[in-house]
Amino acid sequence: MNELSSANRILLVFNSATGQPGRVGTVMRRYGYEFDIRRPGEGDALPDDLGGYHLVVVFGGPMSANDDHLDNIQAIMDWLPKVVASDAMYLGICLGAQMMARHLGASVTPHPDGMTEIGYYPVQATEAGCDLFPGEMMVYHWHSEGFDLPDGAELVATGPTFPHQAYHIDHRIWGIQFHPEVDDEAHERWLSNSADKTDRPNGQGPDLQRAGRAKYDAAFGAWFERFAEKVLVGDRICSEIGR
Secondary structure: OOOOOOOOOOEOOOOOOOOOOHHHHHHHHHOOEEEEEEEEOOOOOOOOOOOOOOEEOOOOOOOOOOOOOHHHHHHHHHHHHHHHHOOOOEEEHHHHHHHHHOOOOOEEEOOOOOOOEEEEEEEOHHHHHHHOOOOOEEEEEEEEEEEEOOOOEEEEEEEOOOOEEEEEEEEOOEEOOOOOOOHHHHHHHHHHHHHOOOOOOOOOOHHHHHHHHHHHHHHHHHHHHHHHHHHHHHHHHHOOOOO
16 A cells, blocks of 8 residues: 555534544544544544545534534634634535634524435536536435535535535535535434434434335445545545455
């Protein structure tokens, strides 16, 4: 395996005590990256110096990006300026995308009709995102709020219920509203812990979600592998990754 051209560490920031990198971790390990896991809600400090990280990933959580009274939200919001000022790439997943959008001046709000996306729903590529997304694909969501598009951001995926599904700024800062990290184990854990929340407006119950996973997860996972190779790894691709 060739040496990575610069930092080979990824900073994984979780908004819960039990969050795991799931498919994101599985895919990125193939490229030889090491993980530094921080949970600010559990008291972990977030690093001031990001020079040793290729990528920062901030995952989702059950709270709102506007919950400044929560330790993890306040800590991450206070820290995001350091991420933006660094050279590290950023991937925000669901809440992570919302917090970055908010930091960059955009609003994070519930759907005007109270709709949620909890389960598998379609997203479509925009013209700017047609090289990263198929015309339409089914992805896994669990959220009741969405983000406006920050100034300077380019929308690369949209959807019928929440129109802002994925954005980037200068190909370094990325935000996606859905959850590519959710593999079989994570999905069952989420359903076990929060099945009572799936009956929210437009939500899908556990049986419908499991049927969606059986039908759509393989293609969704294959999409993330392509996205990781093209966007998150880029010129750091190793020549031998066991594919």
